[in-house]
Amino acid sequence: MNDDYLVAITAIPARDPVLRGRQGIPLPLEGGLVAYPYAGVLPSGLGETALATERVRYVVYRRGTRSGGVIVGSSAFNGTDSDRAVLSRLRLAGAGAAGCVRPLSFTSDQSGHVDVDAARRAGFERYGYGQSIASYPPQPFVGPGYHCQGGIGFRVEPGETLLRPWRPQGVGTSYLTHDGITIKISGPRKPLSRRDPQNPDEHPMSLLHESRIIYYKSRGVGPSYAPAGVREDDSWSVELGLEENSRMEIAFPPSIVGYRFLQRLEFVSKDDPRCGRDFSPSANGG
Incomplete structure (x- = not known):
C-alpha cells in the first residue's frame, strides 16, 4: 500500500x-x-x-x-x-524469511511473546480514534502543505503534522496536530459545495446545519470506547453539510486552536492543483 x-x-x-x-x-x-x-x-x-x-x-x-x-x-x-x-513486486518467501512483516509482530515483546489482546487493540488504539492502522502511512506528514478532503481544503502550517489515509483509501478521517492539540476531520462521503455557487467568497462554515456545534463533556476514565485506564477528554464537534448522512465533522479539545483552524477552511474544486499532491513525498519518506 x-x-x-x-x-x-x-x-x-x-x-x-x-x-x-x-x-x-x-x-x-x-x-x-x-x-x-x-x-x-x-x-x-x-x-x-x-x-x-x-x-x-x-x-x-x-x-x-x-x-x-x-x-x-x-x-x-x-x-x-x-x-x-x-x-513484479511479489517474491517467494520461506516460513522464516527475514524482514517479513507478520500480523502480530508489533505487539510482541523482546522475548517474542505476543500479547493477543494488544494485537486486537492495536488497529484502533495507535491513534485513539477507531481507525485501522493499515489505512495510514507509518508517520504523519509534516507541514507546510495543503490538504483537500471532500470538497474542503486547508493549509497545513509549518511545524504542524497531518495524518491522513493513503490516497487509494478515499475519503476517511484525518488528524491535524498543532502544538500537541489534535483536530479530527471526518468525512464527508460526498464532496461538499457552496450553497451559493455564484459567491466565490463563501466560507465552508455556511454549511453549518442547525447550529451543529456540540460540546461533549468528559465521562471520566475508561469509557466504553477508550483504552482502559485512559481518561476521555471533553471536546467540541462541528458538523458541516446539509445532507444528514454526508457531513464533515471536525472535533477538537477545548482550545482556541480548533476555532482558528475552522477559519482556514475553504471550498476547493476537484481539479484544484493544490489537491494533486499535498505534500512532497521526499520530505515524508515516500
Missing part, C-alpha cells in the same frame, strides 16, 4: 475451490512465480476489502504448481501488461 495505489493479497485456503475458473494467458514473473488473470469466486469469508471490490484480479502461485497461491487485487490494475509493474 502506498500513496499511488493499494495492493491487497489473500492466501488461498487449502482445498478451497477458488482456483476453478482460472483463465487467460499466464504472465511469468521473476523468482519462479506466475500470474493468471482471475475472474472466479473469492475465498469464503473475505471481508469488504479492495481485493473484493476491484474488478481486475490475479491468482499468483509458484511456477509448476497448482497450490499455495494467493489472489492479488490492486487499484492500479487495468487488465493490461502494465499490471506487471505491481505483480
Whole structure:
C-alpha cells in the first residue's frame, strides 16, 4: 500500500475451490512465480476489502504448481501488461524469511511473546480514534502543505503534522496536530459545495446545519470506547453539510486552536492543483 495505489493479497485456503475458473494467458514473473488473470469466486469469508471490490484480479502461485497461491487485487490494475509493474513486486518467501512483516509482530515483546489482546487493540488504539492502522502511512506528514478532503481544503502550517489515509483509501478521517492539540476531520462521503455557487467568497462554515456545534463533556476514565485506564477528554464537534448522512465533522479539545483552524477552511474544486499532491513525498519518506 502506498500513496499511488493499494495492493491487497489473500492466501488461498487449502482445498478451497477458488482456483476453478482460472483463465487467460499466464504472465511469468521473476523468482519462479506466475500470474493468471482471475475472474472466479473469492475465498469464503473475505471481508469488504479492495481485493473484493476491484474488478481486475490475479491468482499468483509458484511456477509448476497448482497450490499455495494467493489472489492479488490492486487499484492500479487495468487488465493490461502494465499490471506487471505491481505483480513484479511479489517474491517467494520461506516460513522464516527475514524482514517479513507478520500480523502480530508489533505487539510482541523482546522475548517474542505476543500479547493477543494488544494485537486486537492495536488497529484502533495507535491513534485513539477507531481507525485501522493499515489505512495510514507509518508517520504523519509534516507541514507546510495543503490538504483537500471532500470538497474542503486547508493549509497545513509549518511545524504542524497531518495524518491522513493513503490516497487509494478515499475519503476517511484525518488528524491535524498543532502544538500537541489534535483536530479530527471526518468525512464527508460526498464532496461538499457552496450553497451559493455564484459567491466565490463563501466560507465552508455556511454549511453549518442547525447550529451543529456540540460540546461533549468528559465521562471520566475508561469509557466504553477508550483504552482502559485512559481518561476521555471533553471536546467540541462541528458538523458541516446539509445532507444528514454526508457531513464533515471536525472535533477538537477545548482550545482556541480548533476555532482558528475552522477559519482556514475553504471550498476547493476537484481539479484544484493544490489537491494533486499535498505534500512532497521526499520530505515524508515516500
